Amino acid sequence: MSVDQAxxxxxxxxxxxxxxxxxxxxxxxxxxxxxxxxxxxxxLLMPLPEAFSGSLMTRFKAPLSPGYFLGSDQLGRxxxxxxxxxxxxxxGIALTASIIAVGVGTAAGLTAAARPGLTxxxxxxxLDTVIAFPALIIAVTVIAxxxxxxxxxxxxxxLATWPISARVIYAEGLSVMRREYVVxxxxxxxxxxxxxxxxxxxxVRPTLLVMFAFTFADMLIAESALSFLGLGxxxxxxxxxxxxxxxRQYLIEAPWLMLxxxxxxxxxxVAFNLIGxxxxxxxxxxxxxxx
Amino acid sequence: MxxxxxxxxxxxxxxxxxxxxxxxITTLLFFLLRLSGDPAAVLAGEQAAPEQVxxxxxxxxxxxxxxxxxxxxxxxxxxxxxxxxxxxxxxxxDMVTERLGSTLMLGLFALTLTAVLAIPIGAWLGARPxxxxxxxxxxxxxxxxxxxxxxxxxxxxxxxxxxxxxxxSIGNRGALSWVLPTLTLASFLVPKLARVVAANVTEAMRxxxxxxxxxxxxxxxxxxxxxxxxxxxxxxxxxxxxQFAFLLSGAVITEWIFAWPGFGQLLIQSLQRLDFPVxxxxxxxxxxLVFAVNAGTDVxxxxxxxxxxxxxx
Numbered sequence: 001m002s003v004d005q006a007x008x009x010x011x012x013x014x015x016x017x018x019x020x021x022x023x024x025x026x027x028x029x030x031x032x033x034x035x036x037x038x039x040x041x042x043x044l045l046m047p048l049p050e051a052f053s054g055s056l057m058t059r060f061k062a063p064l065s066p067g068y069f070l071g072s073d074q075l076g077r078x079x080x081x082x083x084x085x086x087x088x089x090x091x092g093i094a095l096t097a098s099i100i101a102v103g104v105g106t107a108a109g110l111t112a113a114a115r116p117g118l119t120x121x122x123x124x125x126x127l128d129t130v131i132a133f134p135a136l137i138i139a140v141t142v143i144a145x146x147x148x149x150x151x152x153x154x155x156x157x158x159l160a161t162w163p164i165s166a167r168v169i170y171a172e173g174l175s176v177m178r179r180e181y182v183v184x185x186x187x188x189x190x191x192x193x194x195x196x197x198x199x200x201x202x203x204v205r206p207t208l209l210v211m212f213a214f215t216f217a218d219m220l221i222a223e224s225a226l227s228f229l230g231l232g233x234x235x236x237x238x239x240x241x242x243x244x245x246x247x248r249q250y251l252i253e254a255p256w257l258m259l260x261x262x263x264x265x266x267x268x269x270v271a272f273n274l275i276g277x278x279x280x281x282x283x284x285x286x287x288x289x290x291x
Numbered sequence: 292m293x294x295x296x297x298x299x300x301x302x303x304x305x306x307x308x309x310x311x312x313x314x315x316i317t318t319l320l321f322f323l324l325r326l327s328g329d330p331a332a333v334l335a336g337e338q339a340a341p342e343q344v345x346x347x348x349x350x351x352x353x354x355x356x357x358x359x360x361x362x363x364x365x366x367x368x369x370x371x372x373x374x375x376x377x378x379x380x381x382x383x384x385d386m387v388t389e390r391l392g393s394t395l396m397l398g399l400f401a402l403t404l405t406a407v408l409a410i411p412i413g414a415w416l417g418a419r420p421x422x423x424x425x426x427x428x429x430x431x432x433x434x435x436x437x438x439x440x441x442x443x444x445x446x447x448x449x450x451x452x453x454x455x456x457x458x459x460s461i462g463n464r465g466a467l468s469w470v471l472p473t474l475t476l477a478s479f480l481v482p483k484l485a486r487v488v489a490a491n492v493t494e495a496m497r498x499x500x501x502x503x504x505x506x507x508x509x510x511x512x513x514x515x516x517x518x519x520x521x522x523x524x525x526x527x528x529x530x531x532x533x534q535f536a537f538l539l540s541g542a543v544i545t546e547w548i549f550a551w552p553g554f555g556q557l558l559i560q561s562l563q564r565l566d567f568p569v570x571x572x573x574x575x576x577x578x579x580l581v582f583a584v585n586a587g588t589d590v591x592x593x594x595x596x597x598x599x600x601x602x603x604x
Contacts, residue, residue: 132581134537134539134581135536135540137558144565145324230559255453262446
């Protein structure tokens with residue numbers, strides 16, 4: 001298997017994107033991602049009283065009313081401000097969970113790639129078994145047992161989904177291990193651990209970045225899904241998933257309560273999918289022109 | 292004869308995986324439950340008096356040493372005895388199995404709808420690699436893939452149940468109430484399947500046997516339908532087995548959105564009520580389903596693919 005193939009496999013856009021070139025996807029994705037991150041930082045630093053207190057006078061204002069760009073909710077709180085307050089929760093959990101998932105996945109994947117024989121077989125078998133099991137069911141069960149909160153949720157999501165990264169990194173690492181310079185390093189007596197860190201890890205970096213972007217999008221959706229099920233962030237916290245969950249009772253009188261957080265989740269997920277596809281296309285183009 | 296042996300070997304390997312999985316899950320849940328606090332206190336409820344907690348501890352054998360409890364639990368699980376539901380006071384495993392039919396029917400309808408929608412779309416997209424319609428189609432698939440299934444479900448409720456009042460959105464009451472849950476669950480897999488079918492058809496169209504068929508006078512439609520598509524469907528079957536876990540996750544969320552009386556709804560309700568016997572039974576049954584589907588598709592592969600049929604396992 002060539003490197004190209006391993007790098008294209010996580011691509012979610014396929015041939016459609018090649019017609020347009022990869023850079024606009026990366027650019028658009030990064031622009032949205034940057035805006036969201038700045039928004040999350042601003043929401044952490046700025047007091048946003050409109051997100052927490054309202055009055056019956058300001059209940060169910062329609063979007064675009066003065067002072068309530070995206071309307072207000074059943075307690076008269078500004079939906080826009082609540083979206084901002086939810087950002088650190090939603091993006092922070094997705095970020096922490098992705099770091100764990102890709103980190104553990106890389107360690108396991110490269111270990112399996114570097115050590116043929118029993119270690120590889122055990123890891124592969126483990127991955128096959130875990131991937132076949134619904135990650136959501138593992139996650140909701142563990143959360144219900146260990147409790148809600150930022151870190152329980154982020155760690156559980158990361159640990160429930162790392163096998164997917166591990167499998168991709170393994171395939172990529174295996175092909176890098178067979179390259180001449182890695183084989184040469186081995187023959188020259190460079191230790192296995194050093195060889196993996198110095199020669200293999202940098203070579204799989206594009207794949208790592210791609211996996212990270214896709215995992216981030218998936219974690220964002222997973223966090224909101226768990227919160228939607230009432231088994232995610234604490235019920236008192238403001239996250240996009242919690243907003244969606246609450247909005248179900250007001251679908252008739254205030255559909256914007258559902259549409260606003262749904263739109264944010266989709267926007268953020270699409271942005272990070274674009275980033276992943278953009279990086280995949282770029283690195284593929286580079287290795288093609290190089291070889 | 293040879294074929295039977297190969298099938299036996301597949302089933303044996305999958306069964307081994309299942310046993311390891313069940314063992315791991317049972318152990319994980321057992322120790323997580325013990326780590327997360329005093330199960331007796333949880334079982335007794337928040338307002339229970341100390342005597343009540345002690346009574347429950349004795350009743351469930353929670354006063355025994357941990358290793359003894361663990362092996363007792365393993366033995367019970369071996370006989371599918373997960374204890375009584377704390378909420379309903381009935382055997383937990385019965386509550387799960389009686390909900391299973393509703394979930395499986397929903398899953399079956401959703402899979403059928405997925406196939407009916409995704410295979411023609413995929414074949415059509417894959418058979419014309421250069422047309423502009425293909426670009427539009429691929430863009431649509433990309434956007435659909437970014438839409439989480441449960442958001443599709445909420446949008447469907449908003450549009451078809453709330454705004455236009457065409458369809459019921461809660462529970463299972465009559466034929467019409469199947470429409471929205473089926474559509475929602477199908478939306479989890481349609482974009483993925485369509486993309487795989489499209490890619491496989493495109494690839495198959497470049498093969499020699501297509502050129503031969505064309506040389507023999509087959510039209511494009513004939514070449515696609517009779518030669519490229521059967522090849523592509525093999526990949527689609529593989530997708531259903533690898534995505535079954537995803538489909539089950541989707542079913543849990545879908546059932547929750549639509550208050551569908553299936554086992555996913557039961558799982559979430561039991562988790563919210565901390566009804567652990569039912570949770571354990573539900574997770575156990577999930578593992579069984581995963582095993583059945585994976586073993587089933589493995590065997591199916593052997594039967595439908597002539598190349599695999601004669602290969603050794």
